[in-house]
Amino acid sequence: MENSFFSNLKCRECGKLYPKQAIHVCDFDFGPLEAVYDYEAIRGKLTRQLIESRPQSMWRYRELLPIDGEPTVGRQVGFTPLVKADRLAKALGIRELYIKNDTVNYPTLSFKDRVVSVALSRARELGFEVVACASTGNLANSVAANAASAGLKSYVLIPADLEQGKVLGSLVYGTQVVAIHGAYDQVNRLCSEIAGKYGWGFVNVNLRPYYAEGSKTMGFEIAEQLGWRLPQHTVIPMASGSLLTKIHKAYKEFIDLGLVEKTPFSVHGAQATGCSPISTSLKRGSDLVKPVAKPQTIAKSLAIGTPADGYYAIHSMNQTGGSADDCSDEEIIEGIRLLAEHEGIFAETAGGVTVGCAKKLIASGKIPADSSAVLCITGNGLKTQEALLNQCGAPRVINPSLREFEDQIYQPDLAAAF
Amino acid sequence: MAEEKTRLWLMFPARLITRPIIWELAKKFEVVTNIRQASITDEVGLLSLSFQGERSEIKAAIAWLEEMGVKVEPVEINTIEG
Known part of the structure; x- marks a missing residue:
């Protein structure tokens, strides 16, 4: 089926339109190009019922993705779980919390x-x-x-x-x-x-x-999995800043198309302290992103010193009343452990950044304690195990003896007393 | 040797903002510069432009800029992702 809804590429700086080719910057001002759609044609045709009738993958929103025909690569990708994280919510001090769990995205365990x-x-x-x-x-x-x-x-x-x-x-x-x-x-x-x-x-x-448009599907899925509503707060890790801008775009598209009600929402950015050009600029009240010459963080997947979409990410956060924070290597590890120990989800270091920054944003009241938030967890912890070496203790070693087990590990009488 | 064209973003630290670097570059190297965007505050200067010239001249001009403390990025800014 020909998808007639994806119309052009458009310069994000000057708005000049370009044909749908393999080009990425504007000839005129070197601004980045972005996919645009015929929203008038999509409105009314793309309904909740139509989306729900399709297979559970990111391609159920295909009218809002920039291809002409049917998808041919990665047809099973996406529709990862949105986990209601009550135990982590309690630990972080927030009324309601969800984890968008792309640690189990197919096939390579990341967004x-x-x-x-x-x-x-x-x-x-x-x-x-x-x-x-x-x-x-x-x-x-x-x-x-x-x-x-x-x-x-x-x-x-x-x-x-x-x-x-x-x-x-x-x-x-x-x-x-x-x-x-x-x-x-x-x-x-x-x-x-x-x-x-x-x-x-x-x-x-x-x-x-x-x-870049593929990132929007994370936002579409969050809204659908919440029962066709937008979360009040979404915390998103930032490397280039692209994911944050695209989740913002996804929420706006769903509002414009009438798929969700227009309710207030904020997008918040999370970075590692050792590479935090975007959060630092936002905190200073500037939209000029000063490059970080030598990123130093265990969150290597976020270590981009000159983020291409930093400027746009700052505008998304400002437009939605969002904020940004950063966390140290120790706080990243604590974030990974908090998520693992409370929800059974093992995230890579970027996930630790998201949890660590969410904790700070909640503690400072930038995400109010009586609100609801979604944390975007973008990659699997099995990929960055070296970051946790010697951080989670070690197994206790015994000989194959029940007496040793009861002497050193587990005392049934004591356990019963509790 | 054939001429090449490359599109770049230059990022100037505060101490270089008032210095006429692009004029100096044009005097030193056989490179045609064509500015497309600029944003300058008292803390940082950002400039997008194209360089046209012999490959060796373009490379030498970039090396000179970097030696001066200017950060030189391709038009995409970051091409290496996590």
Whole structure:
């Protein structure tokens, strides 16, 4: 079926319209391009009933995703659980709390599968045979896996000093992994050059307008899973800031289309203290994001010193009455443990950032204690286990003897007394 | 050698904001600069522009800017993601 609703790409700075090709910046002012839709045509056609009748994946909102035909890559991605987190709510001191749990997103256990499935479905429509990305972790894994399942050749560019464990998570899918020596800035510019030169579908460069729209599905799902209403507060981790702007866009689209009531909502951003250019600017009351030259945090998936969407993320937070905070490595680990010990969800370090910052925002009253909030947990803790080494204690070792067990581990008489 | 064109964002620290860096660059290197956007406060200067010239001249101009303390990013700003 031809999707006639995705109409153009549009410059976010000057509003100039562009055709739906593999382009990502405006010729005039170099502003980023974004997908736009014919909302008039969608209104009335896309109903709650129609969405609910479709398979439980992110593609149930396909009228609001930038592809022309049916999705061909990642058709099972998304519709992850929205978990009512009563125990964590109590621990953080808030009336109602939910976890949007993308630690179990299919197939590579992070929210990146959402953006990659849109980028690769569009890459196929545009005729690309080779797809690529530059990544230090989750994005690389997702491009490699989704490209493999779609039969596309893929290249993953990484900094040469990346840990072996993360490299393996891409190599296993048969992708071409290219490790580049050099400082971050040089590697960053080379990736831009490579993307421009070989006619590849570079998911986070020339396919970025398509890729970024995939993040909206996290917002759509939250609203639907809450019973077709918007959460009062949403806490979102920020690397480039793109996810936060897209969840904001998703909520606005649902309001505009009459799929949810227009109720007040705030989007809040979470960063690691060792790389917090966006939250620092917001706290200073500025929308100019000063780069962080050397990010230093265990939350490596958020360690982007020059966030491309920082300016737009600040505007989303300001427009919705949202706020931002940052947390230290110790607070990130505490956040991971809080989530694991109260809800049984093991998040990667970015999840620790989200929980840690939510705790601060609730304590400071920026998220009121009598309100309701959703925390966006974007990746699985099995991917960043090294961050928790020696942080969770150790098993207690005994010999195969019941007496030792009762002497050292568990005393039934004492237990009964309690 | 064929000419190349590259699109960049430059970020100037506060101490360089009043210095005519782009004029100096044009005097030193055979690179055509074409400014598309600029935003300047007393704390930071942001400039988007294109460089056109021989690859070696463009690379030398970028190295000179970085030596000066200007942060040079591709037009996408960050291409490497988590």
